[in-house]
Amino acid sequence: MDEFSNDIWVFIEQHGGKPADVSFELLSKGRKLADTMKCALKSVVIGDDVKSLAIETFRYGADESYVIDHHDLHHYATLPYSRILNELVDEHKPRVFLFGATIVGRDLAPRVASHTRSGLTADCTDLQISNVTYLGTEFKDLLLQIRPAFGGNIVATIIAPDTQTQMATVREGVMEMHPLPLPHAVKLVEIPYIPAEFDQLITIIEQHRQESKVNLKGAPIIVAGGYGMQTKEKFKLIQDLAHTLGGEVAGSRAAVDAGFILHERQVGQTGVTVRPKLYFAIGISGAIQHRAGMQEAKKIIAINTDPEAPIFDIAHYSIVGDAADVIPKFIDAYKSKLK
Amino acid sequence: MHNSIVLVKQVPDTSNISGKVMKDDGTVNRSKLSAIFNFEDKVALEFALQIKDECGGKVTAVTMGPPRASDILRECLYMGADEAFLITDRKFAGADTLATSYVLAEAIKKIGSYSFIFAGRQAIDGDTAQVGPQTAEKLNIPQITYAEEIIGVSDDRVKVKKKIDGGFEILESRLPVMITVLKDAAQPRPFSAKRVMAYKGAKSLLELEKMAEGNSLLYVDKLVYEYKNRSLFIPTLTAEDLQIDFARCGVKGSPTKVYAIESVVLSGNDPERIENSRQGMNSLIDKLLEDRILG
Numbered sequence: 176m177d178e179f180s181n182d183i184w185v186f187i188e189q190h191g192g193k194p195a196d197v198s199f200e201l202l203s204k205g206r207k208l209a210d211t212m213k214c215a216l217k218s219v220v221i222g223d224d225v226k227s228l229a230i231e232t233f234r235y236g237a238d239e240s241y242v243i244d245h246h247d248l249h250h251y252a253t254l255p256y257s258r259i260l261n262e263l264v265d266e267h268k269p270r271v272f273l274f275g276a277t278i279v280g281r282d283l284a285p286r287v288a289s290h291t292r293s294g295l296t297a298d299c300t301d302l303q304i305s306n307v308t309y310l311g312t313e314f315k316d317l318l319l320q321i322r323p324a325f326g327g328n329i330v331a332t333i334i335a336p337d338t339q340t341q342m343a344t345v346r347e348g349v350m351e352m353h354p355l356p357l358p359h360a361v362k363l364v365e366i367p368y369i370p371a372e373f374d375q376l377i378t379i380i381e382q383h384r385q386e387s388k389v390n391l392k393g394a395p396i397i398v399a400g401g402y403g404m405q406t407k408e409k410f411k412l413i414q415d416l417a418h419t420l421g422g423e424v425a426g427s428r429a430a431v432d433a434g435f436i437l438h439e440r441q442v443g444q445t446g447v448t449v450r451p452k453l454y455f456a457i458g459i460s461g462a463i464q465h466r467a468g469m470q471e472a473k474k475i476i477a478i479n480t481d482p483e484a485p486i487f488d489i490a491h492y493s494i495v496g497d498a499a500d501v502i503p504k505f506i507d508a509y510k511s512k513l514k
Numbered sequence: 515m516h517n518s519i520v521l522v523k524q525v526p527d528t529s530n531i532s533g534k535v536m537k538d539d540g541t542v543n544r545s546k547l548s549a550i551f552n553f554e555d556k557v558a559l560e561f562a563l564q565i566k567d568e569c570g571g572k573v574t575a576v577t578m579g580p581p582r583a584s585d586i587l588r589e590c591l592y593m594g595a596d597e598a599f600l601i602t603d604r605k606f607a608g609a610d611t612l613a614t615s616y617v618l619a620e621a622i623k624k625i626g627s628y629s630f631i632f633a634g635r636q637a638i639d640g641d642t643a644q645v646g647p648q649t650a651e652k653l654n655i656p657q658i659t660y661a662e663e664i665i666g667v668s669d670d671r672v673k674v675k676k677k678i679d680g681g682f683e684i685l686e687s688r689l690p691v692m693i694t695v696l697k698d699a700a701q702p703r704p705f706s707a708k709r710v711m712a713y714k715g716a717k718s719l720l721e722l723e724k725m726a727e728g729n730s731l732l733y734v735d736k737l738v739y740e741y742k743n744r745s746l747f748i749p750t751l752t753a754e755d756l757q758i759d760f761a762r763c764g765v766k767g768s769p770t771k772v773y774a775i776e777s778v779v780l781s782g783n784d785p786e787r788i789e790n791s792r793q794g795m796n797s798l799i800d801k802l803l804e805d806r807i808l809g
Binding site for chain 2: 253338
C-alpha cells in the first residue's frame with residue numbers, strides 16, 4: 176500500500192456544473208469519517224468547466240480534489256466516467272469511495288466496483304467507522320455500511336473486510352450537509368482526460384431534464400397525507416393546512432399510488448428523506464417504509480382514525496379523529512391565535 | 515437477426531419477512547420463503563421477445579440460483595424464450611453482487627454470441643441494481659440502465675429511452691449492449707397455453723438426477739438424452755462446466771459480508787394525546803409556539 180491508500184473519496188455528481196445535494200451531504204459525512212480515520216478526504220469531480228465546483232468541495236470538508244475537466248465530459252455518460260474512475264482507483268487505491276444512490280451513482284459505482292473487485296453496498300442510510308472482529312479476525316477502522324434490507328423490515332450492517340476499497344452508494348437526504356465557515360484546504364489535482372473510442376459507443380441523442388421545483392428536503396414544515404385521506408377531493412385538506420402554515424405538501428407511497436399526489440412529493444424509502452421541524456402525518460398508518468423517510472423530524476403530529484395505527488409509536492402528538500374534522504379545527508384555532 | 519440473453523432471478527417474496535427466516539450468518543434462508551419471478555426481469559424478457567418478434571433471433575434466459583430456480587426458467591419458456599440455462603452450484607451459494615456478476619459473465623461467454631443482454635433494473639430481495647452494470651463491466655460492453663423504451667433497432671445500434679433524475683434521455687448504443695429495464699417499461703406477455711403444454715415437463719439436470727435417484731448414472735445420461743431430443747432439457751452449468759476461478763465465486767468471492775442484522779423495532783414512543791376539540795387544538799398550538807416549532 177502506498178501512502179495514499181487510506182483516503183476517503185467522494186464522487187461529486189453534477190449536472191451542468193450544479194452539484195447534486197447528496198454529493199455535498201456525503202462530503203460532510205466523509206469529513207467526520209476522515210477525522211475518525213485520521214485520513215484525507217478527497218472529492219472527485221468529472222465534467223466540463225467544473226474547476227469552480229471542485230473548489231466548492233473544499234467548503235464541505237474536502238482536503239483535496241481530483242478534477243477531470245473536458246468538453247466531452249459535459250453530460251454524464253457511463254463509459255468515459257467509469258473508465259476514468261477505474262483508472263483512478265487502480266492507481267490510488269482509496270480506502271473508501273462514496274457515491275450518491277442516485278440514478279447516476281447506481282449506474283456508475285457498480286462498474287467501478289466490478290473492475291476494481293471492490294465491495295459495494297447499495298443505498299446506505301448510515302456509515303460509521305469502527306474496529307471490527309469478524310470470524311475471529313480483527314480489522315481496524317472498517318467502514319460499517321448500514322442499509323435497510325428486505326422491504327425495510329431489517330437493517331443490515333455490511334462490511335468489506337478484505338478489499339482495499341470499500342465502496343457504498345448512499346441515499347439522498349439521510350446525511351446532513353454542513354458548509355464550513357472557511358475552506359478546509361485548497362489542493363486541486365487536475366487529471367487529463369484522453370478520449371477513447373470505447374467511450375463513444377453510446378451517444379446522447381436527446382436529454383430532457385427539469386429541475387424539480389419541489390424542495391421537501393429544505394422545508395421546515397411538511398404536511399403529509401396518506402391513503403386514509405380516501406379521495407383526491409379530501410386530500411385538498413392537506414394542501415389547505417400546508418398553505419395555512421406555510422409548509423410543503425407531501426404524501427405516503429399509498430397516497431402517490433392512489434393518485435392523490437405526485438411522486439416527487441413522496442416521503443419514505445422509495446421517496447425523499449426529510450427532517451423538518453414539524454411533520455404532520457395525516458391518514459398515514461406508518462408503514463416502516465414511510466417512517467424511514469420522516470422519523471427524524473423534530474416534532475411529529477399524527478392524525479388517524481385508528482388509535483392503534485403504528486404511526487402513533489413515533490409521533491410526539493397524537494390526535495385520534497377524522498382528518499375532515501380535525502384539520503378545519505386546527506386551521507381555525509391557528510388562525511385565531513395569529514390575530 | 516438479434517440474439518438476446520435475459521438475466522432472470524427467482525426472489526423471495528419480501529413483502530412479509532421476519533427474523534425467523536434469517537440464518538445465523540445473516541443471509542436469508544430462502545427455503546422458508548415463497549419464491550417468485552422477479553417482476554422487472556419478466557419485463558426484461560418481454561423486451562427481448564419483442565426484439566425477436568421484430569428482428570428474429572434467439573432469446574436465451576439465464577438464471578444463477580439454487581436448483582428450484584428452474585421454476586422461473588420454465589416460466590420463461592412459457593412466455594416464449596427459446597432456451598433457458600440454470601447456473602447452479604453449491605460453490606455459488608452466498609454470492610454477493612460482485613461474485614454473481616463474475617459467474618454470470620463467465621456463463622454468458624460460454625452461452626454464445628448476442629446483441630443484447632436484458633435484465634430487470636434490480637431484484638426485490640436486495641434492491642441493489644448492481645449485477646447488471648457489474649456484469650456489463652466484466653464483459654467490457656456498454657450499458658443502459660433504467661430503460662423505459664426501445665425506440666428502434668438497426669443492424670448494429672439501438673436507440674433507447676432511459677430515465678434520468680428529473681427527466682429522460684434518448685441514447686444510442688452500439689451493439690452488443692446491456693440494458694436494464696424499469697417495471698413500467700412493458701407489460702410482460704401472458705404464458706401461451708400452447709407453450710405451457712409443451713414445456714411444463716422441461717427439466718434441469720438436477721431435476722433429472724432426482725428422477726433417477728436410486729438408479730445408475732447411465733440412467734441420468736439416458737434421461738438427458740431423451741429430454742434433449744424432446745427439447746425439454748434445461749441446460750445446467752456448474753462451476754466445473756464454466757471452468758472458472760472458484761475463489762471468485764460464492765461466499766469466497768464476495769467482498770461484502772453481512773456483519774449484523776437487526777429487525778426494525780418500533781421505538782415505543784408514548785405520544786402526547788391531544789383531544790380532538792377546539793381546546794385540544796389550542797393547547798397543541800401553544801406548545802408548538804412555545805417550542806418555536808411554529809411561528
